[in-house]
Amino acid sequence: MVSTDLGWRALTRRQWPLACALAFFLAGEVFSDDASWWQLPGSFVLCGLAVVAPRRPLDAALAAAATVLMSSVLLRVTGQAPVVPLVSSLTLSETAAAMAIVAITVRQAPAKRAVACVLLLIATTALTWPIRPDYWRAISGRYEVEYEGPDPWGMAIGAAVLLVLSVGTGLYFRSRDRERSTAVQAEIAAAQHAERIALARELHDVVAHYVTGIVVHAQAAQAVPGAAQEVLPVIVHSGNEALTAMRRLVGTLRGDGAGAPAATSDLAEDVRKVVEQSGQPARVTVELPDEVPPSLARSVLRLVQESLTNTRKHAEGVSRVEVEVSTREGTVHVLVTDDGRGPRSAPVGGSGGFGLVGMRERVELLGGRFDAGPRESGGWRVRAELPLTEARG
Structure with a gap:
């Protein structure tokens, strides 16, 4: 059903x-x-x-x-x-x-x-x-x-009128729900398209510039005898700049842009620091018997940070936030819950940040599972499972 x-x-x-x-x-x-x-x-x-x-x-x-x-x-x-x-x-x-x-x-x-x-x-x-x-x-x-x-006929006509009224009401709200869903999808598609355009522009204006410089200097070294020693430092510098730009682009694609937490060798301490910086009444439980690779730890921190950001932006009357990070059977489990209530009104498609969309894409990219939604007891729940094997592979 x-x-x-x-x-x-x-x-x-x-x-x-x-x-x-x-x-x-x-x-x-x-x-x-x-x-x-x-x-x-x-x-x-x-x-x-x-x-x-x-x-x-x-x-x-x-x-x-x-x-x-x-x-x-x-x-x-x-x-x-x-x-x-x-x-x-x-x-x-x-x-x-x-x-x-x-x-x-x-x-x-x-x-x-x-x-x-x-x-x-x-x-x-x-x-x-x-x-x-x-x-x-x-x-x-x-x-x-x-x-x-x-009067049977009068009652039949009255019943037909009430039936049409109830079915018509259901069809009206069904149409409104469909329009709302279409609007949300359009907002998400527009945001993704704008991000792709920005990334393409940066690839063209920054990365392609450095790569072109590398090619030109390499051709000059081949054409002019003895010029290799002069152009090699320029090629190295251009290569480093291109790598820096590419790392910045990859960080943007993964959601590790401005304000993203930096992972260290101690994931438990990093999680506590992120929660403390959020300024929310949170209780942290971290159980990490298995080592978490730095690349995966960065994603865990980003999930926790984005979940806490959503709570701060969209929930009202939050008195308690639970943050749990643990590893069991080769999987990192992230669970963030709160006891807040939703705002009285919200624009179609939410606030426009698309945080849940980004978190879902991040988790699925790492081969994991993501789930977010309201709890029956009230509040909101974000849950993610990230396999350690994918990160180590």
Whole structure:
């Protein structure tokens, strides 16, 4: 099943208006004089599924269909009619919860599965009509009035309108999500293109200049007898300058540009120094029974530094940051977590620094695995695994 990996804190921020609306509808049914207590368990479960549906929309849709069916069977067995029905024999709270689940499923689930789940919910809703006891008949018998059932055509039209409304809402947000994703990808592509142009310009203006000088002086040494001793120092100088420029370019490609931490022979002390310079309330745990090559240690430091930078820029209310670096079974494990919360608003595509993109590219270049995202308990997590064998090879 599809999961959005949405943390509970983020889910609360996103779903609290729906939860409040459903709670209001449920309260009206609970305190209604005509309410049947046998309908309330199904209503509560259905409303709960609607609130948590963004985490696993397909599972929520299937569970909602099963809940409606079991609740209908329970009402039939007990002979209790539900409170005033709105669609088929669903109550107001059940109808609102079903509409929310339909909208969320259409928004997040793959198209074919979303269609199947929506059709299943429609069929289950229609089945409540013949299965559940008729509320209007029960009311007419209770008050000894002539039975006048609801207008089937009017109810069918109302159900169709509510279905179109919920599906349309889901399609609208699905389109917005697609546009937002496209905008983020375009921002990333534009930033990568600009970086490539800058690197190409530096290659042309700096490195190519020194290499051309080396070629010209080498040709002069071949053409003019006895000139070799005069041009060799110039060639050596140009070669050193070209190597310096190339190292600077490689550092830029690897993300070791301005402000990057310098690795020494003591990675544990380097990590503690980077954390201390960040000025954040961090606790450092370093376990390095295996030796880490300097090239890999530099990448570890850069990952820690970029993670702490992201925390400082994007998290609010951070009271604790955990930084763990260890080596186990030939792999360097880097884990940085915080307990902060996200900002109230952010521009499309984030801050524009693309720190997570750079970290992922760095880790994958070294043959490792990278993962970053919100934690269920709140805050953010960055996790990377870097193989020692790749660095030593």
